Amino acid sequence: LFATVKIDNYTANTLKKKKKKRGDKSKPQQQQSPDVAKEREIQNLQQEIKWYHTQGTYDKGLETSQLLLSTTENHFGKDHPATSSAYNNVGLFHKLLGNYSEATKMYHQALRSYELILGTNHESYAAALHNIGILYKTQCMLDESLSAMERLSLTEQAIEFLEQALTVRVAELGMEHPHSVASQSALGSTIASQLLAAQLQQTKDNQEYKPSKMTVQRWQAAEQHLRQALDIAIQNPRGTRLDEKHAKNAYKDITTTSAAAAAQNLAVILKTRATIATPMDEDLLQEAKLLYEQALFVRTTLLHDAHPDTVATKHSLAELIAAIGDEEGANKMRQEIMDSYNITEINEDHDDHENEGEKGGS
Numbered sequence: 001l002f003a004t005v006k007i008d009n010y011t012a013n014t015l016k017k018k019k020k021k022r023g024d025k026s027k028p029q030q031q032q033s034p035d036v037a038k039e040r041e042i043q044n045l046q047q048e049i050k051w052y053h054t055q056g057t058y059d060k061g062l063e064t065s066q067l068l069l070s071t072t073e074n075h076f077g078k079d080h081p082a083t084s085s086a087y088n089n090v091g092l093f094h095k096l097l098g099n100y101s102e103a104t105k106m107y108h109q110a111l112r113s114y115e116l117i118l119g120t121n122h123e124s125y126a127a128a129l130h131n132i133g134i135l136y137k138t139q140c141m142l143d144e145s146l147s148a149m150e151r152l153s154l155t156e157q158a159i160e161f162l163e164q165a166l167t168v169r170v171a172e173l174g175m176e177h178p179h180s181v182a183s184q185s186a187l188g189s190t191i192a193s194q195l196l197a198a199q200l201q202q203t204k205d206n207q208e209y210k211p212s213k214m215t216v217q218r219w220q221a222a223e224q225h226l227r228q229a230l231d232i233a234i235q236n237p238r239g240t241r242l243d244e245k246h247a248k249n250a251y252k253d254i255t256t257t258s259a260a261a262a263a264q265n266l267a268v269i270l271k272t273r274a275t276i277a278t279p280m281d282e283d284l285l286q287e288a289k290l291l292y293e294q295a296l297f298v299r300t301t302l303l304h305d306a307h308p309d310t311v312a313t314k315h316s317l318a319e320l321i322a323a324i325g326d327e328e329g330a331n332k333m334r335q336e337i338m339d340s341y342n343i344t345e346i347n348e349d350h351d352d353h354e355n356e357g358e359k360g361g362s
Contacts, residue, residue, distance in 0.1 A: 135158075
């Protein structure tokens with residue numbers, strides 16, 4: 001999520017040893033280079049931003065990311081990878097807070113900056129393309145102010161950006177790299193979301209759903225992207241993964257955070273397709289449930305209960321459990337989400353709110 005940039009190391013300047021007067025035994029003084037001090041400050045801000053993100057404290061994350069952007073612009077100028085990274089971080093927190101217009105501006109600024117500095121065939125440029133694609137996909141799902149035409153346009157743009165990101169990432173990193181897997185999985189889920197929206201609209205209008213040959217082909221392409229991304233992530237495990245003890249009984253050998261993300265994306269589409277089918281497709285629903293459960297196990301074990309990815313999987317699993325009629329189990333999962341953020345329900349009949357629990361981001 002973060003394009004944390006390794007700051008260039010500058011040679012620290014120290015005061016030259018002054019000529020000592022006869023009998024002066026004092027040691028020459030040294031002071032830290034302003035460059036070194038500023039870069040340490042930037043690195044500390046980057047670490048704070050990561051912490052706020054993992055804790056779901058998005059307002060603080062936005063405030064700190066804006067401070068980081070101002071600091072990098074003043075220290076390095078606008079045309080520097082550290083500043084490009086800072087644009088990206090500001091965009092991320094705006095997206096998480098639902099400020100989609102501001103997020104779009106920041107992400108596009110990061111894209112222009114990376115293009116100017118690194119060109120269009122660099123992995124950082126591809127990451128900026130991927131971020132914009134995910135932003136548009138997220139906005140389509142959550143921004144209720146969008147019209148049907150705006151939603152359609154954003155979805156098509158999301159697909160275009162993700163296709164470009166995937167092309168560059170495969171060329172630069174290889175198909176097996178987690179970043180390539182992420183773009184392929186996101187592309188598949190975005191195509192599927194577009195098809196599902198059309199299907200749901202027809203159902204809403206009381207029209208019989210009869211997919212065209214082209215629609216069927218696009219469904220097949222979307223599912224192929226999703227399943228292939230999951231298979232690659234499983235066959236080429238990279239990064240943080242479950243230890244041997246925890247991985248022993250893993251469903252489909254999903255043991256890494258990359259594979260968990262791919263499993264989550266596939267499960268979302270399988271669950272949605274299963275619940276809109278008449279009658280409900282029990283096989284798809286069961287596969288989705290198993291994928292969610294394994295993704296949740298991986299994320300809970302390798303991340304933590306309050307991590308945004310863990311919470312997202314819990315929320316999705318709760319919806320699925322409710323869809324199969326187990327409302328008690330769904331409520332239990334929802335309570336786990338609240339507990340992970342230490343949220344206390346407020347008694348509205350009580351006027352004293354000094355002891356309200358602070359709500360974490362979701």
